[in-house]
Amino acid sequence: MDRAQKEELVTSLSEVFKSTSVVVVAHYSGLTVAQLSALRRQAKAAGATVKVAKNRLAKIALEGSDVAHVASLMKGPTLIAYSSDPVAAPKIATDFAKTNDKFVILGGALGKSALNPDGVKALATLPSLDELRAKLVGLIQAPATKVAQVVNAPAAKLARVFGAYGRENEAA
Structure with a gap:
């Protein structure tokens, strides 16, 4: 050299x-x-x-x-x-x-x-930097999906109640 x-x-x-x-x-x-x-x-x-x-x-x-x-x-x-x-x-x-x-x-x-x-x-x-990023994205996405489930749950329950009343009225 x-x-x-x-x-x-x-x-x-x-x-x-x-x-x-x-x-x-x-x-x-x-x-x-x-x-x-x-x-x-x-x-x-x-x-x-x-x-x-x-x-x-x-x-x-x-x-x-x-x-x-x-x-x-x-x-x-x-x-x-x-x-x-x-x-x-x-x-x-x-x-x-x-x-x-x-x-x-x-x-x-x-x-x-x-x-x-x-x-x-x-x-x-x-954990490596990529693994930490993946965990962080997962943590950020998890509450968003839970919020969507909670928001959709009352509407789904109402739909089931109305459906039950509708079936009950048809039977009578």
């Missing part, structure tokens, strides 16, 4: 660190290329990104960003998972760590807050 490529990588990483809401740092030593490719595919499907970058270049890119405190975790073979959704990257990393013993979560950052491995796992248990 020549100097221009390194500068380009640092620039792109610094933009990512300034715009992303969550970063997860993990060791990947001992994973095969196929396993790393599977992790990248899972992350892409969930709206997250997984990158392996040189620690020195990643530390330079971290300078001046809100997540700069994760630089202390950059020792050895590390990878970075990030996403704009605060739950996507931790969820992918945690799920992958459950099935692969060689993948070890070191920690991460949520905005300006530092996360230890347990914090990343706790964040992974939260």
